[in-house]
Amino acid sequence: MSAGHYSLEIRDLVVRYANNAVLNGISCAVRRGERVAILGASGAGKTSLLGAINGFVPAVSGSILVDGIEVTTTGGRALRELRSRVGVISQRHDLVDNLAVHQNVMAGALGRWSSWHALRFLIWPLREELNVAREALRRVGLEDKLRARTSSLSGGEHQRVAIARALVQDPVLMLADEPVASLDPALSHQTLELLCRLADESGVTLLCTLHQPHLAEHYFERIIEMRGGEIVRERKGEGRLDARELFPALGEGI
Amino acid sequence: MRIVEQFFPPELSLHYLRAALVPLEQTLAMAAGGILLAVILGMIAGIWVGAGLPGGKTTYSFLAAIRSFPDLTLAILCVVVIGIGPAAGMLAIAIFYAAAIGKIFSDLFRSADPGATRALRATGASRLSVALFGLLPLRHKDILSYGTYEFESALRCSVIVGAVGGGGIGTELIGTINALDFRRATTIILLLIALIAVIDAGARRVKQKPGLLLVALPLAAIAFWQDRPTMLAFAHSMSTFAAMLPPYLPHSAVMKLPGLLLETAEIALGGTFFAMLAGLPLGLAAARNFAPPWISLPVRRMLETLRAIPEIVWGLVLVGAIGTGPKAGVVALALHGAGSLGRLYAESFENIRTEPLRSIAATGARPLAIAGFAYLPLAVAPLAVHTLFRLEWNVRAAAIVGVIGAGGIGQALYNAQQLFFYQQMAAYILITGVIVGVVDYASGKFRQDMGLMERYA
Numbered sequence: 148m149s150a151g152h153y154s155l156e157i158r159d160l161v162v163r164y165a166n167n168a169v170l171n172g173i174s175c176a177v178r179r180g181e182r183v184a185i186l187g188a189s190g191a192g193k194t195s196l197l198g199a200i201n202g203f204v205p206a207v208s209g210s211i212l213v214d215g216i217e218v219t220t221t222g223g224r225a226l227r228e229l230r231s232r233v234g235v236i237s238q239r240h241d242l243v244d245n246l247a248v249h250q251n252v253m254a255g256a257l258g259r260w261s262s263w264h265a266l267r268f269l270i271w272p273l274r275e276e277l278n279v280a281r282e283a284l285r286r287v288g289l290e291d292k293l294r295a296r297t298s299s300l301s302g303g304e305h306q307r308v309a310i311a312r313a314l315v316q317d318p319v320l321m322l323a324d325e326p327v328a329s330l331d332p333a334l335s336h337q338t339l340e341l342l343c344r345l346a347d348e349s350g351v352t353l354l355c356t357l358h359q360p361h362l363a364e365h366y367f368e369r370i371i372e373m374r375g376g377e378i379v380r381e382r383k384g385e386g387r388l389d390a391r392e393l394f395p396a397l398g399e400g401i
Numbered sequence: 402m403r404i405v406e407q408f409f410p411p412e413l414s415l416h417y418l419r420a421a422l423v424p425l426e427q428t429l430a431m432a433a434g435g436i437l438l439a440v441i442l443g444m445i446a447g448i449w450v451g452a453g454l455p456g457g458k459t460t461y462s463f464l465a466a467i468r469s470f471p472d473l474t475l476a477i478l479c480v481v482v483i484g485i486g487p488a489a490g491m492l493a494i495a496i497f498y499a500a501a502i503g504k505i506f507s508d509l510f511r512s513a514d515p516g517a518t519r520a521l522r523a524t525g526a527s528r529l530s531v532a533l534f535g536l537l538p539l540r541h542k543d544i545l546s547y548g549t550y551e552f553e554s555a556l557r558c559s560v561i562v563g564a565v566g567g568g569g570i571g572t573e574l575i576g577t578i579n580a581l582d583f584r585r586a587t588t589i590i591l592l593l594i595a596l597i598a599v600i601d602a603g604a605r606r607v608k609q610k611p612g613l614l615l616v617a618l619p620l621a622a623i624a625f626w627q628d629r630p631t632m633l634a635f636a637h638s639m640s641t642f643a644a645m646l647p648p649y650l651p652h653s654a655v656m657k658l659p660g661l662l663l664e665t666a667e668i669a670l671g672g673t674f675f676a677m678l679a680g681l682p683l684g685l686a687a688a689r690n691f692a693p694p695w696i697s698l699p700v701r702r703m704l705e706t707l708r709a710i711p712e713i714v715w716g717l718v719l720v721g722a723i724g725t726g727p728k729a730g731v732v733a734l735a736l737h738g739a740g741s742l743g744r745l746y747a748e749s750f751e752n753i754r755t756e757p758l759r760s761i762a763a764t765g766a767r768p769l770a771i772a773g774f775a776y777l778p779l780a781v782a783p784l785a786v787h788t789l790f791r792l793e794w795n796v797r798a799a800a801i802v803g804v805i806g807a808g809g810i811g812q813a814l815y816n817a818q819q820l821f822f823y824q825q826m827a828a829y830i831l832i833t834g835v836i837v838g839v840v841d842y843a844s845g846k847f848r849q850d851m852g853l854m855e856r857y858a
Contacts, residue, residue: 201763231765241760245778254774258765265770309760316764 231258234313255315428569432559434625435494443502451510452532490567578721665809672734684746707740727808
């Protein structure tokens, strides 16, 4: 079982908040390029699991390997480098309202940039940098919003900008935490479709928490069900097949 | 740098510390006596206006007018009229805070629930007894809370009235600086920081237990008696006062007036600008959700120190170190303001929404990049509000710091006093009063329109 084979390997992960076990011995492995849904009710520990994977939620015991690198014992610069390769899309309201759309999108490049480069970009963005932002926005279908105010975006557009930000990170792994929880059914389908298509195009591993079983089954190839901080069941979904039918050009690469 | 070196180390010899106790005691006595007088006069005025007794409206406008003259300007007036020493400082505090307390109390009484007093009046009670038995008990909680607030301000004020010859620790500070004895000046400033810390702690205790004020009553009476103005110089006082009337500015001074006002505005703007420039990185370093404790804790202590030293005291030190002029005023306002703004900025940074902050941090961004992409844009609204408040405060402060030689209209006032041009001095005092009154009115109106009623000092 070589590290190169898996984007994510979790073994016996335990997380506690104030002595309450939130994650109680989670073990799972996700192959490179796989699309996995984590299904469960509120309080099942889904968000804590994603938080532990990029090192925001401290583990009590167990191990998490992201692309072969241990998360639980990493800190400082190494943790920053690891985070720069993990894209995150949350439920909602995670864009910075007072920044323009292109600034929010290019926040995805912060892991590669020096502090000086980051501050310079805020005041004086270069044409190449704007082109990167434009290309990412084109892939989520928001090319015309490059210079728009973030507060003027609708809920669906908001999520697509967050996806564009994750794309700029050029990630090995994308974590989506209830990305469609605040969207209506039609928008939920659109957004998940986009997320899955982009993950396939770039060969990125996608881990997505959801609470609607039908969405999980429709878009994901593997479904992990959680309850009370434990994995209770794993099953197959129809995701991969469906996506290939929807987007036949996929096999030809990006 | 050589200037800074002259201030260190502070002189801590037992001999000097013991000598410094005398002005320290004078400051406390001056504050206590002044406040006692202010409370008595202010209560009488407040009840008088609140009860709607004859002349109430005139009294109210009179109180509001006095309130527009900065405490330090009143202190200069008192020093000129009754001579250098704690009696002048005490009188200045008494006048300024009598007006402040009188105005607040009459506002409180007038906004009291009319139902209760109407019932009392129906029994045939006089207006005065309605006020004493109806309004006073009705509003006693507010009276106590505003009373302790004014008490605290008056104590702080007692430290700085000395700067213009009002006696106490402020006068001692000026003495050491004029004698180029900078190490002793540092000692006095350290004592002053300690005194302000004690005042803050005391004010907190009094807020919890207002009854403690009663304990201070006999002490205040003794202090008042100790520093009472002597009647021997009464004739001299009256003739000095007469020399100020009518206020008059010669043509050359009138021509310089726009320049002086501009300079005052420059001091206010410059002081606010540099306070903001220094306050941003300091506030970020003091924010507990940004900096680790080994950085944020010392930075917090440093901000407290900057803030504990009033603009006037910074001004005195700077005038001693770099000479008179607006530059000293700008730096004085910037140093005190950096302390104030730094703390308020830190609070704003600590209150930002966590979701966007987390998502920026999740990209693996470096700390400074997170500051630029998350902390600054997410806190921009409260940062702007705090900075505007500081600008308003600094317009007032800029008019005042001049009186110790730091430029602007205040310096013209100071120069006129030094040269015994009392008519000119009176004119500058009036102009200062008008500026401060207009700025207070305009910003109060602006705040009301913008829905920003929060107030800070």
